[in-house]
Amino acid sequence: MSVLSFPERGPWGNARWRGNCSGHVYAHLFDLLKPRTFCDPMVGSGTSTDVARERGIDAVGLDLHSGFNALRDRISLALPAHWNGAADLCLSHPPYWDMVIYSGEVWGQAHPDDLSRCASADEFLEKLALALLNQRDATREHGVYGLILGDLRRGGEYHALASDIQAYLPRRERRAILIKAQHGVQSAGRQYAPLRFGRVTHETIVLYERLKGDVYFALGCAVAQQQTVSAGTWKAVLRLCLQQLPRTFTVQQAYAAVLNAAPERVRESQHWQAKIRQTLGRLPEVRGLGEGRWELTAA
Ligand SMILES: C[S@@+](CC[C@H](N)C(=O)[O-])C[C@H]1O[C@@H](n2cnc3c(N)ncnc32)[C@H](O)[C@@H]1O
Missing domain, CATH: 3.40.50.150 (Vaccinia Virus protein VP39)
Incomplete structure (x- = not known):
């Protein structure tokens, strides 16, 4: 109950x-x-x-x-x-x-x-x-x-x-x-x-x-939870932005799309460009083509 x-x-x-x-x-x-x-x-x-x-x-x-x-x-x-x-x-x-x-x-x-x-x-x-x-x-x-x-x-x-x-x-x-x-x-x-x-x-x-x-176990769990949430939010923001981009796009286009869609989120993070590149690399539906170019593969 x-x-x-x-x-x-x-x-x-x-x-x-x-x-x-x-x-x-x-x-x-x-x-x-x-x-x-x-x-x-x-x-x-x-x-x-x-x-x-x-x-x-x-x-x-x-x-x-x-x-x-x-x-x-x-x-x-x-x-x-x-x-x-x-x-x-x-x-x-x-x-x-x-x-x-x-x-x-x-x-x-x-x-x-x-x-x-x-x-x-x-x-x-x-x-x-x-x-x-x-x-x-x-x-x-x-x-x-x-x-x-x-x-x-x-x-x-x-x-x-x-x-x-x-x-x-x-x-x-x-x-x-x-x-x-x-x-x-x-x-x-x-x-x-x-x-x-x-x-x-x-x-x-x-x-x-x-x-x-001990208490450090509890702390470790809380930190890992927050990292999972933060990574998940970055993925969601980036996926939303990718919906506006052509199938093949440059990393600069991804930066511009995120900056346009989520300025506050970006302002909070000092390393937002690195975060975008890292998150792009973690999306299974995105493939790196080299020289800052990426491609959205079929879902
Ligand atoms: C919602 S009341 C508890 C009511 C209780 N369940 C009852 O049925 O009477 C919350 C209590 O937390 C206490 N409290 C607030 N800050 C505290 C602290 N730092 N350490 C210990 N108790 C605290 C308050 O004095 C208050 O009595």
């Missing part, structure tokens, strides 16, 4: 904690993953740990509001000694960027490392990636780490936070994406002008299985 809907939140945690999660979501995940040890490094009102303890799961809840900072403190060092530095499941439910501001509004004083106080979506994703690698580090081999996250719109732009964060994490470890219907969101009862693309009424749960390998 990859679509979850729990209209009730249940008795766990605190229903008045802004941005709290239904305890039934955790109950479902615990039934699915059967952890014996569980850590939530952004526990908020304690919904997840209440559910875990009720089920006899050894649980640790940490949060900035009680002095644990997932951006600076090692989660693995905050676990009980008999866990040997790793949990079966390490799942977070971070702020959805600035949808609810926590420090200074829900609790205590404004804190610079509060994820809800990031100045931009990019800053939020970069810091959240650090928190997730910290979670990964505190997860035993073949244990599960992940997060529950919602998307939001700012100034008309859709910030797909739950998708975008996945680019920072090893795709080889990704095991499941669950969609959770959002019930009882604060805005649900209010009257809104019609939204062109509708309201966001779901959250996403992304689960990863921690494989062997």
Whole structure:
């Protein structure tokens, strides 16, 4: 089942904690993953740990509001000694960027490392990636780490936070994406002008299985993923440009076509001409004729 809907939140945690999660979501995940040890490094009102303890799961809840900072403190060092530095499941439910501001509004004083106080979506994703690698580090081999996250719109732009964060994490470890219907969101009862693309009424749960390998393994995976995406985008741009060129063309014609079609993409790259020559060489439908001349072969 990859679509979850729990209209009730249940008795766990605190229903008045802004941005709290239904305890039934955790109950479902615990039934699915059967952890014996569980850590939530952004526990908020304690919904997840209440559910875990009720089920006899050894649980640790940490949060900035009680002095644990997932951006600076090692989660693995905050676990009980008999866990040997790793949990079966390490799942977070971070702020959805600035949808609810926590420090200074829900609790205590404004804190610079509060994820809800990031100045931009990019800053939020970069810091959240650090928190997730910290979670990964505190997860035993073949244990599960992940997060529950919602998307939001700012100034008309859709910030797909739950998708975008996945680019920072090893795709080889990704095991499941669950969609959770959002019930009882604060805005649900209010009257809104019609939204062109509708309201966001779901959250996403992304689960990863921690494989062997330290943080550099995770970094290597993320870099390789990004190189694949970048190479794929160059191929797509070039193929689109080649559609306008004669069957036999010169490299100068390819440069001009790309410059014309994708000036921003080109301005971003210092070595765009070399990139075009390299990408041409990687397209199976293009054959080099020598002296800067190329030919589009039959598809
Ligand atoms: C969406 S709430 C969690 C709600 C929780 N699932 C519940 O049901 O009550 C997000 C939590 O992340 C915490 N948080 C924000 N930045 C953090 C950081 N750097 N380290 C640890 N916790 C952080 C906030 O204090 C807040 O309690």
